[in-house]
Amino acid sequence: MKPVMPNAQLDWDDQGRPYSRVFDDVYFSDLSGLEETRYVFIEQNRLKERFAALPADGRLVIGETGFGTGLNFLCAWQLFEEQAVAGARLHFVSVEKYPLTALDLKRALALWPELKPFADQLLAQYVAIHQGFQRLVLDNGRVTLTLLIGDALEQLPQLDAQIDAWFLDGFAPAKNPDMWTAELFAELARLAAPDSTISTFTSTGWVRRLLNAAGFKMKRTPGIGHKWEILRGAFIGWPAEIATPTPAKPWFARPPQPEGERRALVIGAGLAGCASAASLAARGWQVSLLERHADIAQEASGNPQGVLYLKLSAHGTALSQLIVSGFGHTRRVLEHLHRGVDWDGCGVLQLAFNAKEAERQAQLAAAFPADLLHLLDQPEAQAQAGIALAHGGLFYPEGGWVHPPALCQWHATHPSVELLTHRDVLQLCKVDDQWQAWDGDTLLASAPVVVLAGAAEIKRFAQSADLPLKRIRGQITRLAQTTGSQSLATVVCAEGYVAPARLGEHTLGASFDFNSDDLTPTTAEHQGNLQLLEEISSDLVNRLHARQLDPEQLQGRAAFRCTSPDYLPIVGPLADSHAFNQAYAALSKDARQVPDVPCPWLDGLYVNSGHGSRGLITAPLSGELLAAWLDNEPLPLPRSVAEACHPNRFALRRLIRGA
Ligand SMILES: Cc1cc2nc3c(=O)[nH]c(=O)nc-3n(C[C@H](O)[C@H](O)[C@H](O)COP(=O)(O)OP(=O)(O)OC[C@H]3O[C@@H](n4cnc5c(N)ncnc54)[C@H](O)[C@@H]3O)c2cc1C
Numbered sequence: 001m002k003p004v005m006p007n008a009q010l011d012w013d014d015q016g017r018p019y020s021r022v023f024d025d026v027y028f029s030d031l032s033g034l035e036e037t038r039y040v041f042i043e044q045n046r047l048k049e050r051f052a053a054l055p056a057d058g059r060l061v062i063g064e065t066g067f068g069t070g071l072n073f074l075c076a077w078q079l080f081e082e083q084a085v086a087g088a089r090l091h092f093v094s095v096e097k098y099p100l101t102a103l104d105l106k107r108a109l110a111l112w113p114e115l116k117p118f119a120d121q122l123l124a125q126y127v128a129i130h131q132g133f134q135r136l137v138l139d140n141g142r143v144t145l146t147l148l149i150g151d152a153l154e155q156l157p158q159l160d161a162q163i164d165a166w167f168l169d170g171f172a173p174a175k176n177p178d179m180w181t182a183e184l185f186a187e188l189a190r191l192a193a194p195d196s197t198i199s200t201f202t203s204t205g206w207v208r209r210l211l212n213a214a215g216f217k218m219k220r221t222p223g224i225g226h227k228w229e230i231l232r233g234a235f236i237g238w239p240a241e242i243a244t245p246t247p248a249k250p251w252f253a254r255p256p257q258p259e260g261e262r263r264a265l266v267i268g269a270g271l272a273g274c275a276s277a278a279s280l281a282a283r284g285w286q287v288s289l290l291e292r293h294a295d296i297a298q299e300a301s302g303n304p305q306g307v308l309y310l311k312l313s314a315h316g317t318a319l320s321q322l323i324v325s326g327f328g329h330t331r332r333v334l335e336h337l338h339r340g341v342d343w344d345g346c347g348v349l350q351l352a353f354n355a356k357e358a359e360r361q362a363q364l365a366a367a368f369p370a371d372l373l374h375l376l377d378q379p380e381a382q383a384q385a386g387i388a389l390a391h392g393g394l395f396y397p398e399g400g401w402v403h404p405p406a407l408c409q410w411h412a413t414h415p416s417v418e419l420l421t422h423r424d425v426l427q428l429c430k431v432d433d434q435w436q437a438w439d440g441d442t443l444l445a446s447a448p449v450v451v452l453a454g455a456a457e458i459k460r461f462a463q464s465a466d467l468p469l470k471r472i473r474g475q476i477t478r479l480a481q482t483t484g485s486q487s488l489a490t491v492v493c494a495e496g497y498v499a500p501a502r503l504g505e506h507t508l509g510a511s512f513d514f515n516s517d518d519l520t521p522t523t524a525e526h527q528g529n530l531q532l533l534e535e536i537s538s539d540l541v542n543r544l545h546a547r548q549l550d551p552e553q554l555q556g557r558a559a560f561r562c563t564s565p566d567y568l569p570i571v572g573p574l575a576d577s578h579a580f581n582q583a584y585a586a587l588s589k590d591a592r593q594v595p596d597v598p599c600p601w602l603d604g605l606y607v608n609s610g611h612g613s614r615g616l617i618t619a620p621l622s623g624e625l626l627a628a629w630l631d632n633e634p635l636p637l638p639r640s641v642a643e644a645c646h647p648n649r650f651a652l653r654r655l656i657r658g659a
């Protein structure tokens with residue numbers, strides 16, 4: 001049985017309004033959804049005044065239970081746009097178990113012509129919305145929407161955020177009791193910022209009592225339309241009689257916020273560096289992006305085509321969660337790029353080339369919904385791919401190929417990002433509150449914050465030398481498109497991959513060499529890549545006349561992937577490794593200890609690296625993760641996944657292994 005992520009099952013009334021078949025309830029009031037939203041959520045949380053009072057680098061975080069049609073979000077966004085100064089930001093976090101399909105969302109939002117400018121932007125980004133945390137960056141980063149797709153009680157405990165205003169908008173308590181439980185309200189309290197406010201359309205007595213018991217002070221207030229009364233309130237503190245929620249372990253706690261000027265150096269202009277620069281610039285930071293080459297994307301991120309391939313696990317591992325969230329984010333960013341040249345969402349077909357792979361695919365097909373991946377038998381796979389194939393496989397309809405330099409370029413193009421090329425940073429040192437980047441005797445740049453995004457090269461810095469990063473050389477082969485190869489309609493992967501042509505050339509990849517330090521392309525590896533093509537499809541080999549090609553004449557390029565031992569990227573703040581070992585030495589005797597010692601952070605030093613063979617999927621979202629750590633924002637990933645990517649995990653494991 002397929003554990004599909006069910007989309008909302010809707011009926012539409014004679015005036016075109018959506019109605020939930022499952023909950024037997026309306027998404028918004030019959031009279032005027034807009035008026036009700038504005039009165040119940042916007043007015044009761046005093047958003048007009050609060051938006052107007054935001055400073056230019058200020059931000060308000062709204063949390064919502066029940067995203068539904070996004071009406072509340074769009075109303076909040078519209079008011080924010082009217083009231084907030086340039087530079088201020090809105091972050092909206094909403095949990096939704098049954099997301100509307102894009103078609104239903106479009107139909108529902110068509111009811112509100114005055115919201116059209118905002119609805120259109122939401123609809124354009126409402127792509128690849130799958131289970132877990134899904135981040136949507138709207139209005140050039142002025143507005144961020146973090147959707148938590150899944151049951152509220154499963155998702156909210158994984159959220160790391162401070163919510164300034166809560167909208168409680170489940171269906172009516174009698175019809176949707178799961179959205180109104182003491183357990184869920186305890187999560188709202190855990191996440192509430194000190195002056196958090198809250199409101200809801202219901203005045204049901206037990207809802208009010210449970211919210212009061214959770215630490216909110218709720219008041220009945222006159223309602224609107226059919227609603228005689230509604231509830232508004234404020235967070236007054238965690239109730240004394242209930243044990244306080246366990247804080248994050250000190251080594252995963254948020255480092256103190258950098259104060260003063262919001263200026264950062266990002267070292268390395270590949271996917272990780274460009275994405276980090278973009279995420280910081282969108283938050284009002286001035287970024288200097290330092291790159292040793294003459295241009296961005298000259299190393300791993302410089303291949304003509306890379307594949308948006310999701311190597312998932314059926315067991316919901318941290319890596320698998322990261323991949324689903326990262327894929328969604330990259331896929332949405334790509335909507336801004338030029339399809340056919342910069343990328344193509346042509347789908348990715350992973351062939352079931354042996355019994356073990358077929359079994360793995362069957363497990364994945366049982367674990368994930370069909371719109372993310374589904375099995376194709378051999379005839380279906382051939383029809384999809386447009387070439388003859390020996391096997392069926394697993395098809396990812398929203399996958400495709402990307403020209404990585406275009407994605408880098410898109411990220412690096414921001415008025416607040418200054419690209420400084422030919423800057424090879426050899427050393428970093430801290431003088432007062434500034435990090436200085438040096439090349440021998442030359443001071444290249446300085447700033448209070450530095451992001452190390454130089455893949456495995458970050459090991460050259462004393463501060464990050466301990467991070468266990470390895471280089472794995474890889475080579476791709478470029479093959480000229482032929483009349484016959486024009487029929488290739490999707491990316492096809494077995495052990496290697498081949499993509500439909502970009503500008504007349506297919507990319508065929510890729511070799512893995514754990515030992516070589518030399519980046520000169522070799523004939524042996526081109527031959528190896530041609531062998532990978534034989535395993536994909538001998539029909540395609542024929543169509544490309546690949547057996548007639550002289551391997552000595554083949555063109556391609558080689559670069560280093562940069563991987564960590566657990567295959568997760570390394571993203572977040574860095575600690576002083578010597579001081580870390582001293583501070584938490586007790587763990588080497590008893591791994592369950594949590595010494596009450598703050599982490600000895602290297603204030604202002606951050607890492608975004610270790611993206612292995614899937615940087616297209618992990619690096620852009622890691623830019624958002626990094627900016628969220630730095631700017632004390634809601635994390636774009638579940639807490640457990642952010643911790644699994646944390647730079648401190650290795651030092652921690654080393655200490656514990658000593659136990
Ligand atoms: C052959 C091959 C095939 C691949 N195929 C895919 C694929 O199909 N799909 C996919 O998702 N991923 C793929 N990858 C992986 C993907 O390319 C990487 O994960 C991604 O490019 C990593 O980006 P990055 O920014 O971390 O590193 P890089 O792109 O290597 O960027 C690091 C940058 O930092 C600069 N730098 C380093 N140190 C310094 C310094 N001290 N001072 C100044 N500048 C510095 C470097 O010059 C470089 O520009 C492939 C990789 C290879 C090699």
Ligand SMILES: C[S@@+](CC[C@H](N)C(=O)[O-])C[C@H]1O[C@@H](n2cnc3c(N)ncnc32)[C@H](O)[C@@H]1O
Pocket residue numbers: 008026027028065066067068069070071072073095096097098099150151152153169170171176178179
């Ligand atoms: C009244 S609607 C929300 C309306 C929405 N705020 C809007 O602006 O259109 C309630 C929403 O809660 C969602 N929901 C119900 N039970 C849930 C649960 N246990 N976890 C998460 N979401 C849930 C429903 O699918 C529905 O979309």
